[in-house]
Every structure is written in C-alpha cells, then in structure tokens.
Amino acid sequence: MRVEKTLSSIKIGIFAGFSLLLWGANALAGEADIIKVNVDCSASLCNMQATVLHEDSGWDHYADRWEVLNEDGEVIATRVLLHPHENEQPFTRGLQFKKPTGLQRVEVRAHDSVHQYGGKSVLVDLP
Template sequence: MKIVWIGLLAGLLLGCGGERVVEQETGGKTAVSLPIAPTSRANADVVHVRAVATATDTWIFHVTVTHPDTGWNDYANGWDVVLPDGTVILPNPADEPFTRLLLHPHETEQPFTRSQSNIVIPAHITTVTVRAHDLLDGFGGKEVVVDLAQAAGDDFEVER
C-alpha cells in the first residue's frame, strides 16, 4: 500500500519538477524528500509561523498563509515543514501529501492560520523552512525560515 501511495504522490508531483520521491524514517514518522521546484506564478505565501515544542523533538506549527483563493480550482491546498536537506515532514504520510493538507478554499478568510501537531524534528536540526502550496501553480510563494534556537524573528515565533 505504501508503494502505491508513493507512486501516486510522485505522479501528482510531476507538475512540480518531476523529480523522484525518496522515502525515509525520522523519529518514527515518515518523511519524504520532495522537490522544491518553485514556479513564478505560485502565490501562496507563508506570512507567519508559530512553532511550539510539545515534547522532545516534537512540535506543533501554527502557520498563517495568504493566497488569492478564487474557489475550488485555485486555492492554497497545503503547507510543508522542510528540513535543511530538503526532507518534508509528513505527520500523516499515508493520508496527506503535505505536512498540513488544506481541504477547501478560504476565499473569505485571508490570511488564515491552520495548525499541525506531531511534527517530529530531530534535535540536531536548528532551522526549518515553511512553504505553502498553490493548487494551480505549486510552490514558489513566500517561504519563512524558522530558527528553532531563537525565540522570534521577523515572521516567526518559537516557544519551548
């Protein structure tokens, strides 16, 4: 079943660079290295991130995204937490292609914040990148680099 899902995920990603998908285990959760192939048209922007440590190496991320959603054909449909080596943290790898899947448009709620718990980040990792995905145009909007060793930055907060 896992191989079928990875195959389907790879097929979905062909529009985002067509690179191969590599699966690996990190802290009991599956992470997948996905291409970070931005497009010039993508306009799902991460505007703020609040990362809260909930246990050793485990976090909840509250991510604020803005995108000019126009309905079911063009909306921000997910966001990722990406490790420095390009690995995308997937808390629900069998169910969702992003760190946080967004299931519907937010036409009248902009910007909007959605949260995801059980994000396992190895202790030696000090920075992560948070990016948003545009259903129509993929990745390529504003990303936020979160320094987990700092309490705050211009567009992020960290609570330990």
C-alpha cells in the same frame, strides 16, 4: 463561403479569448505565501502555526497545503488544506510533527493548486 469562414474565425477567436480570460482569472490569484509562523517545541515534538495568504478563487485555484522542510530541503511534515478559504484571508492552521534529532532550522512553504510552489516561504529556528 467567405462570410462563413469569417464567422467561423470570429467564433474561434471569441472562444479562445474567453478561454484565456478564464485561465487568466485563475492565474491572478498568484502563488501562496507563508506570512507568519509560530512554533513551540519540546525535546521530540513541535507544534507549529502557519499563516497563509492566497487569493483563493474557489476549487480551481486555492492554497491546498503547507509543508515543513528540513535543512536538506526534505519534507518532514505536511498540513493538508481541504477546502478553499475565499472568505478567510489570511488564515492560520496548526500542525504537530515529530522533531528529528538535531534539527535546528526549518523552512515553511505553501502550495497552491495552480502554481504549486513559488510563493514566499519562511525560515524558522526551532527552540
């Protein structure tokens, strides 16, 4: 009886350790960072290119979008990233959005499927 309890405890410990190891591997990729932004605007439209850095580790943990926020922190445009970029780091993707009247500065931030927000964002003055 005592041996069975000990073996059961060992099995639970191994399972818990393995689970933490898997969770930790996903968490190691960290948060998604915006490392560079280029923007070109006309009177009413902006074309933006954002470069994202994230150690994508497959479908369970990858940078899944980046967003443009106005001065009040409201999302005004979103670029959805449809798949992991495990073998392309950093990567750059574009987005065109309507420029709200009077908008002079935006924040560009990235989002990942595990940590959500929290990585480096970039403030950009619009031309």
